Amino acid sequence: MQMSEVNAMNYEEFIAVFGNTVEHCSLCAAAVWRYRPFRDVRHLHDEICKFLDDLPLAGREGVLRSHPDLAGRLAKEGKLTQESQMEQRAAGMGDLTPKESTDLAILNFSYREKFGFPFVICARRNKKEAIMEGLKTRLNNSLEVEVEKGLEEVKKICSLRLLDLVEHEGVKNRLLILHADGNDC
Amino acid sequence: MQMSEVNAMNYEEFIAVFGNTVEHCSLCAAAVWRYRPFRDVRHLHDEICKFLDDLPLAGREGVLRSHPDLAGRLAKEGKLTQESQMEQRAAGMGDLTPKESTDLAILNFSYREKFGFPFVICARRNKKEAIMEGLKTRLNNSLEVEVEKGLEEVKKICSLRLLDLVEHEGVKNRLLILHADGNDC
Numbered sequence: 001m002q003m004s005e006v007n008a009m010n011y012e013e014f015i016a017v018f019g020n021t022v023e024h025c026s027l028c029a030a031a032v033w034r035y036r037p038f039r040d041v042r043h044l045h046d047e048i049c050k051f052l053d054d055l056p057l058a059g060r061e062g063v064l065r066s067h068p069d070l071a072g073r074l075a076k077e078g079k080l081t082q083e084s085q086m087e088q089r090a091a092g093m094g095d096l097t098p099k100e101s102t103d104l105a106i107l108n109f110s111y112r113e114k115f116g117f118p119f120v121i122c123a124r125r126n127k128k129e130a131i132m133e134g135l136k137t138r139l140n141n142s143l144e145v146e147v148e149k150g151l152e153e154v155k156k157i158c159s160l161r162l163l164d165l166v167e168h169e170g171v172k173n174r175l176l177i178l179h180a181d182g183n184d185c
Numbered sequence: 186m187q188m189s190e191v192n193a194m195n196y197e198e199f200i201a202v203f204g205n206t207v208e209h210c211s212l213c214a215a216a217v218w219r220y221r222p223f224r225d226v227r228h229l230h231d232e233i234c235k236f237l238d239d240l241p242l243a244g245r246e247g248v249l250r251s252h253p254d255l256a257g258r259l260a261k262e263g264k265l266t267q268e269s270q271m272e273q274r275a276a277g278m279g280d281l282t283p284k285e286s287t288d289l290a291i292l293n294f295s296y297r298e299k300f301g302f303p304f305v306i307c308a309r310r311n312k313k314e315a316i317m318e319g320l321k322t323r324l325n326n327s328l329e330v331e332v333e334k335g336l337e338e339v340k341k342i343c344s345l346r347l348l349d350l351v352e353h354e355g356v357k358n359r360l361l362i363l364h365a366d367g368n369d370c
Contacts, residue, residue, distance in 0.1 A: 028247075
């Protein structure tokens with residue numbers, strides 16, 4: 001899809017296509033509608049990031065809470081969104097050994113108990129070993145640090161979802177990262 | 186439902202029950218989850234209102250954009266949320282004469298063209314005559330005034346949806362308004 005097509009959408013079409021680029025938070029797409037026409041994917045992504053950054057703390061936590069656990073109950077019951085299902089599969093979450101699965105469940109539980117929201121990481125940019133290590137490391141952080149870390153991951157997930165939908169500089173390339181920072185955890 | 190039952194819910198149950206107390210904006214419920222346990226419905230409502238007030242302008246507009254037109258296309262196609270359908274019916278939106286229906290469509294269109302979001306009013310606290318008059322009057326307002334007016338209506342809608350779900354001071358009473366201001370338009 002070209003950005004010109006996005007800019008020609010009516011509001012309902014826009015929400016139908018971009019409503020889940022931030023998991024279960026269609027308010028993000030609803031908010032950035034005001035900034036049309038978008039110059040390119042980066043512009044659209046920048047506005048979503050700015051909206052996320054401008055949310056009060058409760059809202060940023062709410063965005064994180066709207067994400068599913070990695071290889072959690074929703075995944076096991078086949079209740080993930082289409083996007084999350086594909087992303088978790090890409091990170092090898094469907095191929096965990098029984099021990100890895102148990103370890104991850106315990107870490108997820110500990111993380112949620114400490115912070116009140118799930119561990120969020122851009123699964124498509126990490127494999128299961130990096131995810132397990134990242135989870136262990138991030139468990140030691142403070143709440144404030146984890147809200148920021150989690151939000152940065154939400155932005156990466158969003159950038160990849162956008163690039164699945166809209167061509168960027170003539171290419172539709174899932175490996176193109178809009179905001180590469182080289183530091184996933 | 187008693188507030189004690191609400192406070193005993195896990196996150197998924199909470200979102201399943203309260204996710205649409207602000208139309209299509211489950212982020213509101215996701216955000217206020219951090220303030221549990223809630224003392225009563227008023228406390229829950231106050232936290233949602235505070236979250237709405239703390240949203241950046243784009244977010245407050247996004248909340249308004251997440252609402253359907255009164256007697257609009259979604260209503261005609263039977264695609265309203267269950268809550269909106271009941272509310273619009275209560276305001277007599279299902280009993281418009283052909284002329285009223287045309288007048289309302291023109292007013293809705295004019296409002297959306299001017300402000301970039303639909304006209305939002307607490308339908309259960311207004312009948313169709315008051316809604317038509319309110320729409321005509323509010324069309325003359327500035328964008329800033331209408332964002333605030335619209336948000337006040339969202340809060341009233343939310344309070345009634347909450348009172349449909351949770352008992353307040355021993356009574357479950359749809360006529361009880363948490364934040365009565367006596368001024369609907």
